[in-house]
Amino acid sequence: MRIPTITQVSTQIDTISQQNELLTKFQQQISTQKKIQNSSDDPVLASQIKSISDYIESLQSYDNNGTLAQNRASLFESTIQSGVNIMSKVNELTQNAKTDTLNNNDRVNLANELSSYLTRLVNTANTQDGNGNYIYSGSNTNSPPFVSINGVYQYQGGLDSVNINIAPNVTSIYNDSGFSAFGDIPTGNGSFTVTQNPSNTGTAFTSPGTIVSNASYIADTYTLSFVTNSAGKLAYQVVGANSGQLIPVPPDTSPTDAPTYTQDLNINFNGVNLNVAGQPNVGDSFEVAPSSKQNVFNSLQQLITTLRTPVYTAEDKAKFNQSITQTSEALLQASSHFQSYLSTVGSRAAAVDNQVNTNIQTTTEQNIILGTISNIDPYQVISEFSQQKMTFELTEQVYMKIQDTLNEFMKMQ
Numbered sequence: 571m572r573i574p575t576i577t578q579v580s581t582q583i584d585t586i587s588q589q590n591e592l593l594t595k596f597q598q599q600i601s602t603q604k605k606i607q608n609s610s611d612d613p614v615l616a617s618q619i620k621s622i623s624d625y626i627e628s629l630q631s632y633d634n635n636g637t638l639a640q641n642r643a644s645l646f647e648s649t650i651q652s653g654v655n656i657m658s659k660v661n662e663l664t665q666n667a668k669t670d671t672l673n674n675n676d677r678v679n680l681a682n683e684l685s686s687y688l689t690r691l692v693n694t695a696n697t698q699d700g701n702g703n704y705i706y707s708g709s710n711t712n713s714p715p716f717v718s719i720n721g722v723y724q725y726q727g728g729l730d731s732v733n734i735n736i737a738p739n740v741t742s743i744y745n746d747s748g749f750s751a752f753g754d755i756p757t758g759n760g761s762f763t764v765t766q767n768p769s770n771t772g773t774a775f776t777s778p779g780t781i782v783s784n785a786s787y788i789a790d791t792y793t794l795s796f797v798t799n800s801a802g803k804l805a806y807q808v809v810g811a812n813s814g815q816l817i818p819v820p821p822d823t824s825p826t827d828a829p830t831y832t833q834d835l836n837i838n839f840n841g842v843n844l845n846v847a848g849q850p851n852v853g854d855s856f857e858v859a860p861s862s863k864q865n866v867f868n869s870l871q872q873l874i875t876t877l878r879t880p881v882y883t884a885e886d887k888a889k890f891n892q893s894i895t896q897t898s899e900a901l902l903q904a905s906s907h908f909q910s911y912l913s914t915v916g917s918r919a920a921a922v923d924n925q926v927n928t929n930i931q932t933t934t935e936q937n938i939i940l941g942t943i944s945n946i947d948p949y950q951v952i953s954e955f956s957q958q959k960m961t962f963e964l965t966e967q968v969y970m971k972i973q974d975t976l977n978e979f980m981k982m983q
Contacts, residue, residue: 622940628738629933635734636926639742642734643919645705646746649697650912653752656691657905660684660870664898667877668891674880681877688870692716692723695752695867706748708732715748716867723867725749737929742922753865755907757900760861761787764844766892767855772796773884774850775891778899779858780843787841788813794837794844795855797825804831804852808839816840848888866904873897 666672667680695706696714703711708728715727725748732745757763759778766775774796781787790810799805805828808817816839818827835846842858876893880886 619940622936626933626936626940629929629936632736632929636736636922636929639734639736639744639922640919640926642699642705642744643742643915643922645697645699646743646915647912647919649694649705650751650908650915652694653691654905654908654912656687656694657866657901657908660687661898661901661905663687664873664894664901667873668894668898677877677881681874684870684874684877688867688874691752691870692718692867695748703745704748706746706751708745708747708749711745716752716865718867721871723865723871725753725865736922736925740925742925743918749865751911752867754863755866755869755900755904756861756863757869757903758861758896759899760903760906762789762842762858763861763896763900764892765857765859765896766889767857770850770854770888771885772849772851772854773888774846774848774854774856775888775895776847776856777845778895779845782838782841782843785841789860790840791860792816792839792842792858793855794846794858796831796850796852797828798852799828799830800826801830804850805829806831806835806837806846806850808837810840813840848891864900866901866907869897869900869904873901 663680663684667677672680695716697705699705704713704715704727705711706727707713707715708730709732710726710728711732713726715725716723717726718724727748729747729749731743731747733741734744736742759780761781762779764776764779776794788810790813792808792810792813794806794808796804796806805825806817807815807824807828809815809824814820815824817837818824818829831846831850833847833849837844837846844858846856873894876890876897879890881890
């Protein structure tokens with residue numbers, strides 16, 4: 571009989587212990603479907619799993635913001651589209667208001683109809699979300715952005731926008747500035763505005779004017795006035811606040827050499843083209859000044875006021891024509907501004923949708939990677955478990971034989 575040594579017995583016990591630990595590990599993996607149960611099992615893998623898990627959690631934290639941003643972008647689109655539709659009807663009515671056959675009552679009726687569109691437009695700008703916050707008040711969400719004070723619409727909101735995070739280092743506008751959406755719109759033709767001197771006594775009025783070319787246009791405040799020239803004829807002159815005398819062209823002097831006025835006259839100076847209709851009187855004048863900025867509501871209110879003002883004389887009609895011509899141009903500028911802003915919010919909405927979809931796709935991809943490195947292959951682990959169990963049982967049998975041999979030896983002593 572060969573007697574096993576203490577070293578053999580000890581080695582066998584260690585082997586059984588190690589194999590038992592390995593069996594336990596396989597059993598835990600099968601139970602949890604995870605490769606490791608504690609970070610100490612595999613520190614490197616545990617670190618990778620935590621890093622990916624934290625990244626997935628950070629992306630998921632933006633899920634709610636992404637939904638909020640999508641809803642808000644949709645609200646911005648719908649409100650501005652409403653503004654575009656309202657302005658389309660306003661411009662149509664404005665063209666109708668220029669019809670010479672209308673009487674004072676007709677114009678008042680148009681003013682009443684336009685007043686209803688003004689109310690709708692103000693309500694659109696003062697849209698609130700489900701929490702009662704004004705979406706066009708910037709950071710000042712508790713105050714309605716536009717309020718009429720003494721007949722003048724003023725912006726009460728913040729000039730800044732409020733952003734919401736929809737991904738790491740990616741934001742979307744959640745509350746916008748109504749000043750940029752409904753205000754800050756140029757008057758007149760967008761470059762300059764022609765204003766009639768209130769003291770004019772003639773029947774002249776002008777077109778909105780155009781710029782011959784951007785290269786030739788010089789922004790200045792010009793005065794077009796009517797004088798009597800050396801021939802005793804009604805003539806006109808143009809003087810710029812900074813440009814000086816332009817018509818008649820120096821060295822000709824005014825009023826001596828001022829060109830004679832004729833009906834339906836086109837006047838050109840410093841890149842400006844202006845048509846003058848009607849019959850001015852000596853001393854009448856018009857100012858051509860760079861466009862200022864105002865909100866769409868005051869432009870529309872000016873149109874309504876013009877339509878409510880009775881027209882009795884030819885001089886009244888000239889003032890009416892001048893006012894409605896300039897105001898209608900300002901409203902066209904507002905329409906163009908709304909269309910541009912609608913394009914902007916449309917692009918913004920598309921960007922939000924793309925980011926939300928990117929978040930979803932990235933989260934899905936990271937979950938796949940996480941599953942690959944942290945989850946077991948059940949078939950492989952079960953196979954390894956079965957093999958290890960067989961090995962353990964064989965090792966256990968060997969150990970039992972050693973024990974039997976030792977017991978027999980002890981009995982012989």
